[in-house]
Amino acid sequence: MKVEQNEQALLKGLANNDSRAIETIYKDNFNMVQAFVLNNNGSYDDARDIFQEAMIALYEKAQSESFVLTCQIKTYVYSICRRLWLKKLQQMGRFSNQVDNLDETIPVEEDLEIHQKRNAEFVIMERAMNSLGEPCKSLLEGYYLKKMGMQELAAEFGYTNADNAKNQKYKCLMRLKKLFFSQYNIGE
Protein backbone atom coordinates (compact mmCIF):
# COMPACT_ATOMS: atom_id res chain seq x y z
CA MET A 1 0.00 0.00 0.00
CA LYS A 2 2.78 2.36 0.96
CA VAL A 3 4.73 1.51 -2.14
CA GLU A 4 1.67 2.20 -4.25
CA GLN A 5 1.11 5.58 -2.66
CA ASN A 6 4.75 6.36 -3.06
CA GLU A 7 4.64 5.53 -6.75
CA GLN A 8 1.52 7.61 -7.23
CA ALA A 9 3.25 10.55 -5.58
CA LEU A 10 6.25 10.09 -7.83
CA LEU A 11 4.06 10.09 -10.91
CA LYS A 12 2.33 13.23 -9.76
CA GLY A 13 5.72 14.83 -9.31
CA LEU A 14 6.73 13.72 -12.77
CA ALA A 15 3.55 15.18 -14.27
CA ASN A 16 4.41 18.51 -12.62
CA ASN A 17 7.98 18.34 -13.87
CA ASP A 18 9.30 18.13 -10.31
CA SER A 19 13.03 17.59 -10.41
CA ARG A 20 13.17 15.50 -7.24
CA ALA A 21 10.54 13.08 -8.47
CA ILE A 22 12.27 12.83 -11.82
CA GLU A 23 15.61 12.14 -10.20
CA THR A 24 14.11 9.46 -7.98
CA ILE A 25 12.46 7.64 -10.85
CA TYR A 26 15.61 8.08 -12.89
CA LYS A 27 17.81 6.64 -10.17
CA ASP A 28 15.50 3.70 -9.48
CA ASN A 29 15.13 2.59 -13.07
CA PHE A 30 17.92 3.78 -15.27
CA ASN A 31 20.50 1.16 -14.40
CA MET A 32 18.10 -1.65 -15.15
CA VAL A 33 17.35 -0.20 -18.60
CA GLN A 34 20.99 0.51 -19.24
CA ALA A 35 21.90 -3.06 -18.41
CA PHE A 36 19.19 -4.31 -20.74
CA VAL A 37 20.29 -2.12 -23.65
CA LEU A 38 23.98 -2.82 -23.12
CA ASN A 39 23.32 -6.53 -22.99
CA ASN A 40 21.46 -6.32 -26.26
CA ASN A 41 23.84 -4.69 -28.70
CA GLY A 42 23.29 -1.13 -27.49
CA SER A 43 25.57 1.68 -26.37
CA TYR A 44 25.42 4.02 -23.39
CA ASP A 45 23.92 6.70 -25.62
CA ASP A 46 21.26 4.31 -26.87
CA ALA A 47 20.34 3.48 -23.28
CA ARG A 48 20.03 7.10 -22.41
CA ASP A 49 17.86 7.94 -25.43
CA ILE A 50 15.62 4.96 -24.92
CA PHE A 51 15.20 5.60 -21.24
CA GLN A 52 14.44 9.28 -21.68
CA GLU A 53 11.89 8.50 -24.34
CA ALA A 54 10.21 6.04 -21.99
CA MET A 55 10.20 8.68 -19.29
CA ILE A 56 8.50 11.10 -21.66
CA ALA A 57 5.90 8.47 -22.49
CA LEU A 58 5.30 7.99 -18.77
CA TYR A 59 5.13 11.75 -18.34
CA GLU A 60 2.47 12.07 -21.01
CA LYS A 61 0.50 9.26 -19.46
CA ALA A 62 0.79 10.75 -16.00
CA GLN A 63 -0.54 14.08 -17.23
CA SER A 64 -3.98 12.87 -18.12
CA GLU A 65 -6.43 13.25 -15.26
CA SER A 66 -7.93 9.80 -15.47
CA PHE A 67 -4.59 8.12 -15.43
CA VAL A 68 -4.00 5.25 -13.04
CA LEU A 69 -0.93 3.11 -13.41
CA THR A 70 -1.94 -0.53 -13.16
CA CYS A 71 1.57 -1.78 -12.57
CA GLN A 72 4.78 -0.66 -10.97
CA ILE A 73 6.67 2.22 -12.55
CA LYS A 74 9.57 -0.13 -12.94
CA THR A 75 7.56 -2.62 -14.94
CA TYR A 76 6.06 0.07 -17.11
CA VAL A 77 9.35 1.78 -17.87
CA TYR A 78 11.01 -1.53 -18.55
CA SER A 79 8.22 -2.63 -20.89
CA ILE A 80 8.36 0.60 -22.87
CA CYS A 81 12.13 0.55 -23.11
CA ARG A 82 12.15 -3.06 -24.14
CA ARG A 83 9.60 -2.46 -26.86
CA LEU A 84 11.37 0.68 -28.09
CA TRP A 85 14.73 -0.95 -28.15
CA LEU A 86 13.55 -4.06 -29.96
CA LYS A 87 11.92 -1.83 -32.54
CA LYS A 88 15.10 0.13 -32.96
CA LEU A 89 17.13 -3.04 -33.29
CA GLN A 90 14.77 -4.22 -35.99
CA GLN A 91 15.08 -0.94 -37.84
CA MET A 92 18.83 -1.19 -37.72
CA GLY A 93 18.65 -4.79 -38.89
CA ARG A 94 20.55 -5.86 -35.87
CA PHE A 95 17.83 -7.88 -34.30
CA SER A 96 19.17 -10.50 -31.99
CA ASN A 97 17.12 -13.37 -30.77
CA GLN A 98 19.05 -13.47 -27.58
CA VAL A 99 16.97 -10.78 -25.97
CA ASP A 100 16.29 -12.11 -22.53
CA ASN A 101 12.66 -12.70 -22.10
CA LEU A 102 12.48 -13.51 -18.45
CA ASP A 103 11.52 -10.15 -17.05
CA GLU A 104 8.02 -9.13 -16.30
CA THR A 105 6.55 -6.92 -18.98
CA ILE A 106 3.12 -5.53 -19.74
CA PRO A 107 1.58 -4.82 -23.14
CA VAL A 108 2.40 -1.23 -24.04
CA GLU A 109 1.66 -1.18 -27.77
CA GLU A 110 -1.26 1.20 -27.47
CA ASP A 111 0.57 3.62 -25.22
CA LEU A 112 3.52 3.58 -27.51
CA GLU A 113 1.38 4.32 -30.54
CA ILE A 114 -0.08 7.40 -28.88
CA HIS A 115 3.34 8.43 -27.72
CA GLN A 116 4.82 8.08 -31.15
CA LYS A 117 2.04 10.08 -32.76
CA ARG A 118 2.68 12.89 -30.33
CA ASN A 119 6.36 12.57 -30.88
CA ALA A 120 5.78 13.05 -34.59
CA GLU A 121 3.86 16.25 -33.83
CA PHE A 122 6.72 17.52 -31.73
CA VAL A 123 9.14 16.72 -34.48
CA ILE A 124 7.04 18.79 -36.88
CA MET A 125 6.95 21.66 -34.42
CA GLU A 126 10.65 21.41 -33.84
CA ARG A 127 11.36 21.36 -37.55
CA ALA A 128 9.06 24.31 -38.13
CA MET A 129 10.79 26.21 -35.33
CA ASN A 130 14.21 25.43 -36.70
CA SER A 131 13.32 26.54 -40.21
CA LEU A 132 11.97 29.88 -38.95
CA GLY A 133 15.38 31.43 -38.71
CA GLU A 134 16.52 34.10 -36.30
CA PRO A 135 15.39 36.25 -34.61
CA CYS A 136 11.94 34.71 -35.03
CA LYS A 137 12.92 31.40 -33.42
CA SER A 138 14.49 32.98 -30.35
CA LEU A 139 11.69 35.46 -30.00
CA LEU A 140 9.02 32.79 -30.01
CA GLU A 141 11.04 30.54 -27.73
CA GLY A 142 11.49 33.44 -25.37
CA TYR A 143 7.78 34.09 -25.31
CA TYR A 144 6.38 30.57 -25.27
CA LEU A 145 9.14 28.47 -23.75
CA LYS A 146 10.81 30.80 -21.31
CA LYS A 147 7.57 32.70 -20.62
CA MET A 148 9.26 36.08 -20.89
CA GLY A 149 7.17 39.25 -20.92
CA MET A 150 7.00 41.51 -24.01
CA GLN A 151 8.94 44.22 -22.23
CA GLU A 152 11.70 41.81 -21.38
CA LEU A 153 11.83 40.45 -24.91
CA ALA A 154 11.99 43.96 -26.37
CA ALA A 155 14.99 44.70 -24.17
CA GLU A 156 16.63 41.38 -24.93
CA PHE A 157 16.27 41.64 -28.71
CA GLY A 158 16.78 45.40 -28.91
CA TYR A 159 13.30 46.52 -30.01
CA THR A 160 12.53 50.11 -29.21
CA ASN A 161 9.34 49.20 -27.37
CA ALA A 162 7.14 46.30 -26.37
CA ASP A 163 4.57 46.99 -29.06
CA ASN A 164 7.14 46.58 -31.78
CA ALA A 165 8.31 43.37 -30.23
CA LYS A 166 4.73 42.17 -30.00
CA ASN A 167 4.14 42.99 -33.62
CA GLN A 168 7.23 41.10 -34.59
CA LYS A 169 6.16 38.19 -32.48
CA TYR A 170 2.84 37.94 -34.34
CA LYS A 171 4.59 38.05 -37.65
CA CYS A 172 6.84 35.21 -36.58
CA LEU A 173 3.91 33.30 -35.16
CA MET A 174 2.06 33.51 -38.46
CA ARG A 175 5.04 32.12 -40.30
CA LEU A 176 5.47 29.35 -37.76
CA LYS A 177 1.80 28.44 -38.07
CA LYS A 178 2.07 28.24 -41.78
CA LEU A 179 5.14 26.04 -41.58
CA PHE A 180 3.63 23.87 -38.92
CA PHE A 181 0.27 23.30 -40.59
CA SER A 182 1.77 22.56 -43.97
CA GLN A 183 3.67 19.69 -42.36
CA TYR A 184 0.99 18.78 -39.88
CA ASN A 185 -1.72 18.31 -42.51
CA ILE A 186 0.57 16.28 -44.71
CA GLY A 187 1.36 14.15 -41.68
CA GLU A 188 -2.27 13.39 -41.21
Add this chain to the structure above:
Amino acid sequence: MDDIQLLASIEKYLAGEMPPAEYAIFDALRKKTPEIDQMVVEHKLFLHQMDSYVAYQNIKHSLHEAHSKLLETGDLNEGGEVSTKVQVVQLWNRYKRVTAIAASVGGIIALVMSGLVAYFSPAVNGNQIQQLSKDIEIIKRNQQYQGSLINEVKSKIPTGVKVISGGSGFLIDPKGFIITNAHVLKGTSAIVVDSKGKEYTAAIIHIDLKKDLAILKINDEDFKSLKSLPYSIQKQNADLGDEIFTLGYPRNDIVYGVGYLSSKTGFNGDSLSYQIQISANPGNSGGPVLNNNGEVIGVLSTRQAQADGVSFAVKSKNIYEFVDELKESDTSIEKLKLPTHSAIRGVQRKQQIIKVADCVFNVKAFTQK
Protein backbone atom coordinates in the same frame (compact mmCIF):
# COMPACT_ATOMS: atom_id res chain seq x y z
CA MET B 1 -1.05 44.25 -41.10
CA ASP B 2 -4.67 43.25 -41.00
CA ASP B 3 -3.74 39.63 -40.47
CA ILE B 4 -1.52 40.50 -37.57
CA GLN B 5 -4.29 42.46 -35.88
CA LEU B 6 -6.65 39.60 -36.41
CA LEU B 7 -4.15 37.12 -34.95
CA ALA B 8 -3.59 39.39 -31.96
CA SER B 9 -7.35 39.52 -31.42
CA ILE B 10 -7.72 35.78 -31.72
CA GLU B 11 -4.95 35.19 -29.21
CA LYS B 12 -6.51 37.65 -26.80
CA TYR B 13 -9.91 36.03 -27.37
CA LEU B 14 -8.58 32.54 -26.67
CA ALA B 15 -6.56 33.62 -23.65
CA GLY B 16 -9.73 35.24 -22.24
CA GLU B 17 -8.01 38.62 -22.00
CA MET B 18 -10.71 40.49 -24.01
CA PRO B 19 -13.00 42.96 -22.30
CA PRO B 20 -16.58 41.60 -22.29
CA ALA B 21 -17.93 44.12 -24.84
CA GLU B 22 -15.22 43.36 -27.35
CA TYR B 23 -15.59 39.65 -26.65
CA ALA B 24 -19.25 39.78 -27.60
CA ILE B 25 -18.48 41.63 -30.82
CA PHE B 26 -15.76 39.15 -31.70
CA ASP B 27 -18.02 36.25 -30.90
CA ALA B 28 -20.66 37.61 -33.25
CA LEU B 29 -18.03 38.18 -35.94
CA ARG B 30 -16.87 34.61 -35.51
CA LYS B 31 -20.38 33.28 -36.01
CA LYS B 32 -20.92 35.40 -39.10
CA THR B 33 -17.62 34.71 -40.80
CA PRO B 34 -16.68 31.05 -41.23
CA GLU B 35 -13.13 32.03 -42.23
CA ILE B 36 -12.51 33.73 -38.92
CA ASP B 37 -14.16 30.85 -37.09
CA GLN B 38 -11.81 28.50 -38.90
CA MET B 39 -8.84 30.65 -37.94
CA VAL B 40 -9.85 30.58 -34.27
CA VAL B 41 -10.18 26.80 -34.24
CA GLU B 42 -6.91 26.46 -36.04
CA HIS B 43 -5.11 28.75 -33.67
CA LYS B 44 -6.56 26.98 -30.69
CA LEU B 45 -5.18 23.72 -31.97
CA PHE B 46 -1.87 25.38 -32.67
CA LEU B 47 -1.64 26.88 -29.22
CA HIS B 48 -2.40 23.50 -27.74
CA GLN B 49 0.35 22.00 -29.82
CA MET B 50 2.62 24.78 -28.71
CA ASP B 51 1.83 24.13 -25.06
CA SER B 52 2.48 20.45 -25.43
CA TYR B 53 5.67 21.19 -27.26
CA VAL B 54 6.80 23.53 -24.52
CA ALA B 55 6.01 20.94 -21.88
CA TYR B 56 7.85 18.34 -23.96
CA GLN B 57 10.89 20.57 -24.22
CA ASN B 58 10.79 21.25 -20.51
CA ILE B 59 10.57 17.60 -19.49
CA LYS B 60 13.35 16.79 -21.92
CA HIS B 61 15.45 19.44 -20.31
CA SER B 62 14.64 18.12 -16.82
CA LEU B 63 15.54 14.60 -17.83
CA HIS B 64 18.77 15.78 -19.28
CA GLU B 65 19.59 17.62 -16.10
CA ALA B 66 18.67 14.65 -13.95
CA HIS B 67 20.91 12.46 -16.05
CA SER B 68 23.87 14.80 -15.70
CA LYS B 69 23.33 15.21 -12.00
CA LEU B 70 23.06 11.49 -11.33
CA LEU B 71 26.17 10.88 -13.40
CA GLU B 72 27.99 13.35 -11.20
CA THR B 73 26.84 11.78 -7.94
CA GLY B 74 27.81 8.37 -9.24
CA ASP B 75 24.33 6.90 -9.20
CA LEU B 76 24.65 6.30 -12.90
CA ASN B 77 27.69 4.95 -14.61
CA GLU B 78 28.32 5.21 -18.30
CA GLY B 79 31.58 3.36 -18.23
CA GLY B 80 33.68 6.50 -18.33
CA GLU B 81 36.40 7.38 -15.90
CA VAL B 82 35.09 7.46 -12.41
CA SER B 83 37.09 9.23 -9.77
CA THR B 84 37.88 7.05 -6.77
CA LYS B 85 36.11 9.39 -4.41
CA VAL B 86 32.90 9.12 -6.36
CA GLN B 87 33.44 5.39 -6.61
CA VAL B 88 33.64 5.04 -2.85
CA VAL B 89 30.54 7.14 -2.41
CA GLN B 90 28.83 5.12 -5.10
CA LEU B 91 29.84 1.83 -3.52
CA TRP B 92 28.64 3.02 -0.17
CA ASN B 93 25.36 4.24 -1.63
CA ARG B 94 24.89 1.03 -3.50
CA TYR B 95 25.72 -1.28 -0.65
CA LYS B 96 24.58 0.63 2.41
CA ARG B 97 21.30 -1.23 2.49
CA VAL B 98 23.00 -4.55 2.00
CA THR B 99 25.48 -3.62 4.70
CA ALA B 100 22.70 -2.62 7.05
CA ILE B 101 20.81 -5.85 6.36
CA ALA B 102 23.94 -7.94 6.82
CA ALA B 103 24.70 -6.21 10.10
CA SER B 104 21.13 -6.72 11.33
CA VAL B 105 21.15 -10.38 10.32
CA GLY B 106 24.44 -10.84 12.13
CA GLY B 107 23.02 -9.22 15.22
CA ILE B 108 19.86 -11.31 15.10
CA ILE B 109 21.82 -14.53 14.66
CA ALA B 110 24.01 -13.64 17.63
CA LEU B 111 20.91 -12.97 19.73
CA VAL B 112 19.18 -16.15 18.60
CA MET B 113 22.26 -18.24 19.24
CA SER B 114 22.77 -16.88 22.73
CA GLY B 115 19.04 -17.28 23.32
CA LEU B 116 19.14 -20.91 22.22
CA VAL B 117 22.20 -21.60 24.32
CA ALA B 118 20.54 -20.00 27.32
CA TYR B 119 17.34 -21.93 26.65
CA PHE B 120 18.82 -25.36 26.20
CA SER B 121 21.62 -25.38 28.70
CA PRO B 122 19.46 -25.78 31.83
CA ALA B 123 17.95 -28.89 30.28
CA VAL B 124 21.41 -30.41 30.14
CA ASN B 125 21.95 -29.13 33.64
CA GLY B 126 25.58 -28.45 32.87
CA ASN B 127 27.54 -27.74 35.96
CA GLN B 128 24.66 -26.15 37.75
CA ILE B 129 23.77 -29.26 39.59
CA GLN B 130 26.05 -31.93 40.82
CA GLN B 131 25.26 -35.45 41.75
CA LEU B 132 26.73 -36.38 45.03
CA SER B 133 28.08 -39.77 44.15
CA LYS B 134 31.79 -40.23 44.40
CA ASP B 135 33.55 -40.70 41.12
CA ILE B 136 36.30 -43.13 40.32
CA GLU B 137 39.24 -41.03 41.34
CA ILE B 138 37.92 -40.41 44.80
CA ILE B 139 37.11 -44.06 45.11
CA LYS B 140 40.61 -44.91 43.99
CA ARG B 141 42.02 -42.82 46.75
CA ASN B 142 39.70 -44.49 49.17
CA GLN B 143 40.77 -47.87 47.98
CA GLN B 144 44.39 -47.07 48.64
CA TYR B 145 43.45 -45.95 52.08
CA GLN B 146 41.49 -49.09 52.49
CA GLY B 147 44.52 -51.16 51.58
CA SER B 148 45.58 -51.17 55.23
CA LEU B 149 42.22 -52.50 56.32
CA ILE B 150 42.19 -55.25 53.79
CA ASN B 151 44.95 -57.00 55.66
CA GLU B 152 42.79 -57.30 58.70
CA VAL B 153 39.47 -58.14 57.10
CA LYS B 154 39.33 -59.62 53.65
CA SER B 155 37.57 -57.19 51.34
CA LYS B 156 34.33 -58.36 49.84
CA ILE B 157 35.17 -56.53 46.63
CA PRO B 158 36.29 -59.24 44.23
CA THR B 159 39.85 -58.83 43.07
CA GLY B 160 40.38 -57.39 39.65
CA VAL B 161 37.24 -55.32 39.54
CA LYS B 162 36.98 -51.61 39.20
CA VAL B 163 34.92 -49.60 41.58
CA ILE B 164 33.00 -47.12 39.44
CA SER B 165 30.88 -45.15 41.79
CA GLY B 166 29.86 -44.84 45.36
CA GLY B 167 27.65 -43.06 47.82
CA SER B 168 25.45 -43.70 50.79
CA GLY B 169 22.38 -45.78 51.37
CA PHE B 170 20.13 -46.68 54.28
CA LEU B 171 17.95 -49.54 55.35
CA ILE B 172 14.26 -49.35 54.66
CA ASP B 173 13.55 -52.79 55.97
CA PRO B 174 15.33 -54.65 58.80
CA LYS B 175 15.82 -57.66 56.51
CA GLY B 176 18.50 -55.82 54.54
CA PHE B 177 16.73 -53.75 51.92
CA ILE B 178 18.71 -50.60 51.28
CA ILE B 179 17.59 -47.56 49.36
CA THR B 180 20.00 -45.27 47.58
CA ASN B 181 20.15 -43.01 44.52
CA ALA B 182 20.11 -44.50 41.07
CA HIS B 183 23.12 -42.45 40.08
CA VAL B 184 25.15 -44.01 42.86
CA LEU B 185 24.90 -47.39 41.18
CA LYS B 186 26.77 -47.02 37.93
CA GLY B 187 28.24 -50.49 38.13
CA THR B 188 26.61 -53.91 37.87
CA SER B 189 27.20 -55.11 41.41
CA ALA B 190 27.65 -53.48 44.77
CA ILE B 191 28.92 -53.99 48.26
CA VAL B 192 27.83 -52.03 51.27
CA VAL B 193 29.95 -51.08 54.24
CA ASP B 194 28.42 -50.29 57.58
CA SER B 195 29.53 -47.57 59.96
CA LYS B 196 31.88 -49.96 61.70
CA GLY B 197 33.68 -50.78 58.45
CA LYS B 198 32.16 -54.21 57.93
CA GLU B 199 31.46 -55.11 54.30
CA TYR B 200 28.51 -56.99 52.93
CA THR B 201 27.75 -58.02 49.39
CA ALA B 202 24.48 -56.72 47.96
CA ALA B 203 22.35 -57.27 44.92
CA ILE B 204 20.89 -54.45 42.92
CA ILE B 205 17.19 -55.18 42.87
CA HIS B 206 15.80 -52.27 40.99
CA ILE B 207 16.83 -48.92 39.58
CA ASP B 208 14.47 -46.08 38.68
CA LEU B 209 16.42 -43.40 36.84
CA LYS B 210 13.45 -41.06 36.65
CA LYS B 211 12.94 -40.92 40.40
CA ASP B 212 16.70 -41.35 40.86
CA LEU B 213 16.10 -44.16 43.35
CA ALA B 214 17.44 -47.69 43.60
CA ILE B 215 16.96 -50.63 45.93
CA LEU B 216 19.68 -53.01 47.06
CA LYS B 217 19.30 -56.20 49.05
CA ILE B 218 22.11 -57.37 51.29
CA ASN B 219 22.55 -61.02 50.45
CA ASP B 220 25.54 -61.66 52.64
CA GLU B 221 25.49 -64.49 55.15
CA ASP B 222 27.31 -62.30 57.64
CA PHE B 223 24.42 -59.88 57.75
CA LYS B 224 22.11 -60.27 60.68
CA SER B 225 18.66 -58.84 60.32
CA LEU B 226 17.77 -56.13 62.72
CA LYS B 227 14.72 -56.34 64.92
CA SER B 228 13.41 -53.05 63.73
CA LEU B 229 14.50 -49.76 62.26
CA PRO B 230 14.84 -46.77 64.58
CA TYR B 231 13.35 -44.32 62.11
CA SER B 232 10.18 -44.18 60.06
CA ILE B 233 9.70 -43.03 56.50
CA GLN B 234 7.35 -40.11 56.16
CA LYS B 235 4.43 -40.35 53.80
CA GLN B 236 3.33 -36.73 53.89
CA ASN B 237 5.27 -33.75 52.68
CA ALA B 238 7.57 -32.04 55.13
CA ASP B 239 7.19 -28.37 56.03
CA LEU B 240 9.36 -25.41 55.22
CA GLY B 241 11.85 -24.66 57.95
CA ASP B 242 11.87 -28.20 59.36
CA GLU B 243 15.18 -28.86 60.99
CA ILE B 244 16.86 -31.80 59.33
CA PHE B 245 19.99 -33.86 59.63
CA THR B 246 21.73 -36.38 57.47
CA LEU B 247 24.28 -39.12 57.77
CA GLY B 248 26.42 -40.22 54.84
CA TYR B 249 29.78 -41.29 53.53
CA PRO B 250 31.52 -38.48 51.71
CA ARG B 251 34.59 -40.32 52.96
CA ASN B 252 35.02 -43.77 54.44
CA ASP B 253 33.83 -42.69 57.87
CA ILE B 254 30.27 -41.71 58.48
CA VAL B 255 29.69 -37.94 58.52
CA TYR B 256 26.88 -36.07 60.21
CA GLY B 257 25.37 -32.90 58.74
CA VAL B 258 22.60 -30.59 59.88
CA GLY B 259 20.40 -28.03 58.11
CA TYR B 260 16.84 -27.09 57.33
CA LEU B 261 14.25 -27.53 54.61
CA SER B 262 14.40 -24.44 52.42
CA SER B 263 11.92 -25.23 49.64
CA LYS B 264 9.22 -27.74 48.85
CA THR B 265 10.47 -28.02 45.29
CA GLY B 266 13.84 -28.94 43.96
CA PHE B 267 16.05 -27.65 41.18
CA ASN B 268 14.09 -25.56 38.66
CA GLY B 269 10.82 -26.28 40.41
CA ASP B 270 11.19 -30.07 40.33
CA SER B 271 8.25 -31.26 42.41
CA LEU B 272 9.78 -34.68 43.10
CA SER B 273 12.33 -33.22 45.45
CA TYR B 274 12.98 -30.73 48.24
CA GLN B 275 15.58 -28.06 48.43
CA ILE B 276 17.52 -28.30 51.65
CA GLN B 277 20.15 -26.11 53.17
CA ILE B 278 22.84 -28.50 54.23
CA SER B 279 26.49 -28.99 53.57
CA ALA B 280 26.75 -32.02 51.33
CA ASN B 281 29.64 -33.50 49.41
CA PRO B 282 30.12 -36.22 46.82
CA GLY B 283 29.39 -39.43 48.66
CA ASN B 284 26.40 -38.02 50.51
CA SER B 285 24.15 -39.18 47.69
CA GLY B 286 21.64 -41.73 48.83
CA GLY B 287 21.92 -40.77 52.48
CA PRO B 288 18.79 -40.29 54.57
CA VAL B 289 17.45 -36.84 55.39
CA LEU B 290 15.69 -36.99 58.76
CA ASN B 291 13.75 -34.49 60.79
CA ASN B 292 13.88 -33.95 64.54
CA ASN B 293 11.33 -36.71 65.12
CA GLY B 294 13.55 -39.25 63.46
CA GLU B 295 11.40 -39.49 60.34
CA VAL B 296 13.07 -39.85 56.98
CA ILE B 297 11.75 -37.08 54.77
CA GLY B 298 13.99 -37.64 51.77
CA VAL B 299 17.02 -39.11 50.08
CA LEU B 300 19.86 -36.68 49.61
CA SER B 301 20.69 -36.64 45.91
CA THR B 302 22.22 -33.54 44.35
CA ARG B 303 23.53 -30.09 45.09
CA GLN B 304 23.68 -26.85 43.16
CA ALA B 305 27.21 -26.31 41.94
CA GLN B 306 27.39 -22.54 42.15
CA ALA B 307 25.54 -22.08 45.41
CA ASP B 308 26.98 -22.92 48.78
CA GLY B 309 25.00 -25.44 50.81
CA VAL B 310 22.08 -25.68 48.41
CA SER B 311 21.26 -29.39 48.14
CA PHE B 312 18.32 -31.40 46.94
CA ALA B 313 16.66 -34.48 48.34
CA VAL B 314 14.21 -36.87 46.68
CA LYS B 315 10.95 -36.72 48.67
CA SER B 316 10.32 -39.71 50.91
CA LYS B 317 6.86 -40.37 49.50
CA ASN B 318 8.62 -41.35 46.29
CA ILE B 319 10.06 -44.28 48.23
CA TYR B 320 6.54 -45.50 48.90
CA GLU B 321 5.56 -45.11 45.28
CA PHE B 322 8.74 -46.80 44.17
CA VAL B 323 8.26 -49.75 46.48
CA ASP B 324 4.58 -50.09 45.60
CA GLU B 325 5.41 -50.19 41.90
CA LEU B 326 8.04 -52.78 42.55
CA LYS B 327 5.77 -55.00 44.56
CA GLU B 328 3.44 -55.29 41.63
CA SER B 329 6.16 -56.67 39.39
CA ASP B 330 8.56 -58.34 41.75
CA THR B 331 7.41 -60.96 44.24
CA SER B 332 10.82 -61.20 45.87
CA ILE B 333 10.23 -58.00 47.76
CA GLU B 334 6.78 -58.82 48.96
CA LYS B 335 8.22 -59.12 52.41
CA LEU B 336 9.53 -55.57 52.26
CA LYS B 337 7.73 -53.41 54.77
CA LEU B 338 8.54 -49.77 55.13
CA PRO B 339 8.91 -48.53 58.73
CA THR B 340 6.08 -46.25 59.73
CA HIS B 341 6.95 -45.74 63.34
CA SER B 342 9.88 -43.75 64.61
CA ALA B 343 11.48 -45.13 67.75
CA ILE B 344 13.74 -42.20 68.24
CA ARG B 345 11.15 -39.47 68.56
CA GLY B 346 11.99 -37.09 71.41
CA VAL B 347 15.37 -38.71 71.92
CA GLN B 348 18.51 -36.62 72.13
CA ARG B 349 20.23 -36.03 68.84
CA LYS B 350 23.35 -37.91 69.90
CA GLN B 351 21.29 -40.98 70.66
CA GLN B 352 19.38 -40.59 67.42
CA ILE B 353 22.63 -40.49 65.48
CA ILE B 354 23.97 -43.61 67.17
CA LYS B 355 20.80 -45.52 66.27
CA VAL B 356 20.51 -44.21 62.73
CA ALA B 357 24.22 -44.68 61.95
CA ASP B 358 23.80 -48.44 62.24
CA CYS B 359 21.38 -48.37 59.36
CA VAL B 360 23.35 -46.11 57.02
CA PHE B 361 25.75 -47.80 54.66
CA ASN B 362 28.57 -46.82 52.38
CA VAL B 363 27.63 -48.12 48.95
CA LYS B 364 30.27 -49.03 46.40
CA ALA B 365 29.28 -50.08 42.91
CA PHE B 366 31.64 -51.91 40.63
CA THR B 367 31.67 -53.70 37.33
CA GLN B 368 32.72 -57.30 36.97
CA LYS B 369 35.44 -57.46 34.37
